[in-house]
Amino acid sequence: MTVLQKKTDNPIAHLAPEDIEEIGRRLDAIRQEIVDSRGAEDAAYIRRVIDVQRKLELGSRAVLLASIFPPAWFVGTAGLAVAKILENMEIGHNVMHGQWDWMRDPKIHSTTWEWDNVSPSDQWKHSHNELHHTYTNVIGRDNDLGYGIMRVDEDQRWHPLYLAQPVWNLLNACFFEYGIAAYDLELGRNLPSKKRRSSPEFKARGRQVLRKIRGQVTKDYLVHPALSGPSFLHTLAATATANLVRNLWTHSVIMCGHFPEGVETFERRSIEGETRGEWYLRQMLGSANISGGKALHIMTGNLSYQIEHHLFPDLPSNRYQEIAPKVREIFDDYGLRYTSGSLPKQVASAWGKIIRLSLPNGFADDATRKVRRALGRPGTQPVRPDALSATGRVAERAA
Amino acid sequence: MTSIADHRTPSPHVRGALRSRLWRVAEALATPRDPGHYLDMVNPLRGGADLRGRVVDVRPEAGDAVTVVLRPGAGWRGHVPGQYVRVGLDVDGVRRWRSYSLTSTPSAEGGHISITAKRVPDGIVSAHLAQQLRPGDLVHLDQACGDFVLPEHAPGKVLFITGGSGVTPVMGMLRSGKDRLRDVVLVHSERSAADVIFGAELRALAAGGRLRLVEQHTDESGRLDVGRLSELVPDLAERETWACGPSGLLDAVEEHWSTAGLADRLHTERFRTELAEPGEGGTVRFTGTDTVVEADGGTSVLDAGEAAGVLMPSGCRMGICFSCVLPMREGAVRDLRTGEVTTAAPGDGVLVQTCISAAAGSCQIDH
Ligand SMILES: Cc1cc2nc3c(=O)[nH]c(=O)nc-3n(C[C@H](O)[C@H](O)[C@H](O)COP(=O)(O)OP(=O)(O)OC[C@H]3O[C@@H](n4cnc5c(N)ncnc54)[C@H](O)[C@@H]3O)c2cc1C
Ligand code: FES
Numbered sequence A: 001m002t003v004l005q006k007k008t009d010n011p012i013a014h015l016a017p018e019d020i021e022e023i024g025r026r027l028d029a030i031r032q033e034i035v036d037s038r039g040a041e042d043a044a045y046i047r048r049v050i051d052v053q054r055k056l057e058l059g060s061r062a063v064l065l066a067s068i069f070p071p072a073w074f075v076g077t078a079g080l081a082v083a084k085i086l087e088n089m090e091i092g093h094n095v096m097h098g099q100w101d102w103m104r105d106p107k108i109h110s111t112t113w114e115w116d117n118v119s120p121s122d123q124w125k126h127s128h129n130e131l132h133h134t135y136t137n138v139i140g141r142d143n144d145l146g147y148g149i150m151r152v153d154e155d156q157r158w159h160p161l162y163l164a165q166p167v168w169n170l171l172n173a174c175f176f177e178y179g180i181a182a183y184d185l186e187l188g189r190n191l192p193s194k195k196r197r198s199s200p201e202f203k204a205r206g207r208q209v210l211r212k213i214r215g216q217v218t219k220d221y222l223v224h225p226a227l228s229g230p231s232f233l234h235t236l237a238a239t240a241t242a243n244l245v246r247n248l249w250t251h252s253v254i255m256c257g258h259f260p261e262g263v264e265t266f267e268r269r270s271i272e273g274e275t276r277g278e279w280y281l282r283q284m285l286g287s288a289n290i291s292g293g294k295a296l297h298i299m300t301g302n303l304s305y306q307i308e309h310h311l312f313p314d315l316p317s318n319r320y321q322e323i324a325p326k327v328r329e330i331f332d333d334y335g336l337r338y339t340s341g342s343l344p345k346q347v348a349s350a351w352g353k354i355i356r357l358s359l360p361n362g363f364a365d366d367a368t369r370k371v372r373r374a375l376g377r378p379g380t381q382p383v384r385p386d387a388l389s390a391t392g393r394v395a396e397r398a399a
Numbered sequence B: 001m002t003s004i005a006d007h008r009t010p011s012p013h014v015r016g017a018l019r020s021r022l023w024r025v026a027e028a029l030a031t032p033r034d035p036g037h038y039l040d041m042v043n044p045l046r047g048g049a050d051l052r053g054r055v056v057d058v059r060p061e062a063g064d065a066v067t068v069v070l071r072p073g074a075g076w077r078g079h080v081p082g083q084y085v086r087v088g089l090d091v092d093g094v095r096r097w098r099s100y101s102l103t104s105t106p107s108a109e110g111g112h113i114s115i116t117a118k119r120v121p122d123g124i125v126s127a128h129l130a131q132q133l134r135p136g137d138l139v140h141l142d143q144a145c146g147d148f149v150l151p152e153h154a155p156g157k158v159l160f161i162t163g164g165s166g167v168t169p170v171m172g173m174l175r176s177g178k179d180r181l182r183d184v185v186l187v188h189s190e191r192s193a194a195d196v197i198f199g200a201e202l203r204a205l206a207a208g209g210r211l212r213l214v215e216q217h218t219d220e221s222g223r224l225d226v227g228r229l230s231e232l233v234p235d236l237a238e239r240e241t242w243a244c245g246p247s248g249l250l251d252a253v254e255e256h257w258s259t260a261g262l263a264d265r266l267h268t269e270r271f272r273t274e275l276a277e278p279g280e281g282g283t284v285r286f287t288g289t290d291t292v293v294e295a296d297g298g299t300s301v302l303d304a305g306e307a308a309g310v311l312m313p314s315g316c317r318m319g320i321c322f323s324c325v326l327p328m329r330e331g332a333v334r335d336l337r338t339g340e341v342t343t344a345a346p347g348d349g350v351l352v353q354t355c356i357s358a359a360a361g362s363c364q365i366d367h
Helices: A017-037 A040-064 A070-096 A121-132 A160-174 A176-184 A200-227 A229-258 A276-285 A294-299 A303-311 A317-333 A343-358 A363-375 B003-008 B012-030 B035-042 B124-131 B164-176 B199-207 B226-232 B247-259 B301-307
Strands: A289-291 A340-342 B052-061 B065-072 B084-091 B094-101 B113-118 B138-141 B157-163 B183-190 B212-217 B240-244 B266-269 B282-286 B291-295 B325-335 B341-344 B350-353 B357-365
Touching (some): A040 A317, A070 A229, A070 A294, A121 A200, A160 A229, A176 A200, A176 A229, A229 A303, A276 A303, A289 A303, A294 A303, A303 A317, A343 A363, B012 B035, B065 B138, B084 B113, B094 B113, B094 B164, B157 B164, B157 B247, B164 B183, B226 B247, B240 B247, B282 B301, B291 B301, B301 B357, B341 B350, B350 B357
Parallel strands (some): A289 A340, B157 B183, B183 B212, B282 B357
Antiparallel strands (some): B052 B065, B052 B138, B065 B113, B282 B291, B325 B341
16 A cells, blocks of 8 residues: 555645646746746846845955955855845846846856756756756656655655665765756766766766866865965864855755645656646645745845746746735635745654654654653644646556 | 166066956856946946947937947047947847948047947837937947948048038048048939938048049939939049949949959948848757747748847948858758858857848758
């Protein structure tokens, strides 16, 4: 028996195929409204963010030249971390999604942007835009879901190796940019096979990644510290810290997008022959938002509006906020759960899930129940994310 | 330079080497971006930057036209009178490129250049130039180009035939050729006397004996009859002729000159193309980005690609410069001017001018 068959609360059981297509039509209309109203203000917004980011980065790096003095170290490191986060999230990620291609500015275009990250843009675009956004939360197809090394659903068979997954996850968070480069290269699939790893195409991509890593490392760990003279080691520590902060932050934001409790995962078979409406529905149920203020939205690259982003990955990020209430209305009208929570709550929820799934099914629940009973508190039944078939068909286990 | 000075200032060679080493450090520090991106923030008009121009003045002209004076970036290589420049403006956030003839002389004060644009109904860029552009704004520029120019040794007798905004390249030639042009006739066609762009300046030149000006005001006298042009300009056959204006006028002039066996003495410039009846349209696939666009038979592959956010190479946008040429791997396109269909078998790389080709059924463009 699979988890799905045990499932009692299929979240879309109440939707008829016509409902799903109507949802699709309403979402298409929201999209069109934004496409028709993109204009000078939006263009000014992204140019302003880019301008601020560049000044912040330059300023922070200048301050770090004197990083031997602790205040300079703290200010410079914080500034550089924020600059790197802005570059990766609100600018790089979104530009590479083609959100700004409509401006026809070759300098702010998905085909030309190279981001401040060891993963080369075109490899990232393939694994992120083509795979993750197409196969969102489909186990075995979406590398973002556990990056191929983690157990992300009760439905995946447990193995003692998974006991270490909280540690993997922490390591992945610390070295996230390298993790991204590794799964853009599909190292897990390509390295074990001699044929795959010696193919000229894989080798070329490998060289491309190495070149990018060399550039990034030279900048952050050699040239910038060297220019700092007596502050060499301090600047080295500063750039390393800024990269670490950026890695932890981006990893947390990405985890909040698809891991928190309440987010659904899907079976390979369930997406065969998906209609536009069904695709939309999968994005709706497979993503979670982060609530917060303006600064949070910008620092997450508006991935705090992960649901809206997954529905419309190529709309300008500054407009997600405006469409969120309309999207939410559709969730409400069709009795669907719009998953959203504060950053600490969602991060905790995602980590909770990773820890729970590192143990065999039910183990954590049993343990919690026992603890609660011992403490004399009534237990709350955890919501079980289940593999669901968006088409209403009974999904079968793929593997 | 004395030998003492040689000791003090590094030789150009050493300076060059030092500069290139500094540049390499800057590159290492700016990666993955180019250091130029940061320099542009301070000085967008610096040498080596993508060419831009800063608006110095925007002033209205007669006939719903506006003259824009620009200070081009350091990379500007100058122009020959009669040439045009491609200007890129962000209108409602979208970069639009259009061509405009240079109306300034190559030696204008402060190295400024100017263009003069006539407002066309529903025109995106011409309206923007007239209403939105302000001194201080930056516009994108390309180097001057075009061969509708006055040769270095100006011919003794010259005839200009212009209509509407077609007077702009000729104005550039007149302003710069004051000393070289001895015997000039300008036949200009416009709705009314008040609508003549540069009317006052042209009439002043005529009054000063610099040129013979023949104005045809179509509101009163109807269209210029090219067949009877020799009544207005009896020595027409002896004159090297430059014509620029609406298609109808240019078609008639070309036919007349070719019948008279004078085709090699005629130079023409068109601002827009005459279009054939559009065909069916179809699906365009850009293989590089795997972008698929549905385009109707009247939309060029260039416009369709740009509308879908594909960065397309382009130039004149009217089929003369070939900057927009891309290989078609498969499918068919129709020439918007002639209606002629070009097909490519799978794997072929037929080169098509995307600005004047529309999809005819499906087609795949390598880009
Ligand atoms: C080599 C060259 C030199 C040029 N030099 C000049 C110049 O010096 N001064 C100048 O004003 N223009 C000049 N033009 C024309 C100019 O490039 C634009 O085409 C024109 O300004 C209209 O652009 P738009 O964005 O306003 O109109 P668009 O938004 O492109 O077009 C709007 C509508 O107007 C029609 N249209 C386009 N062009 C014209 C036109 N010329 N007359 C009437 N209707 C038109 C279109 O078919 C469309 O229906 C030149 C063009 C070329 C190719
Ligand atoms: S853009 Fe000049 S020929 Fe097409």
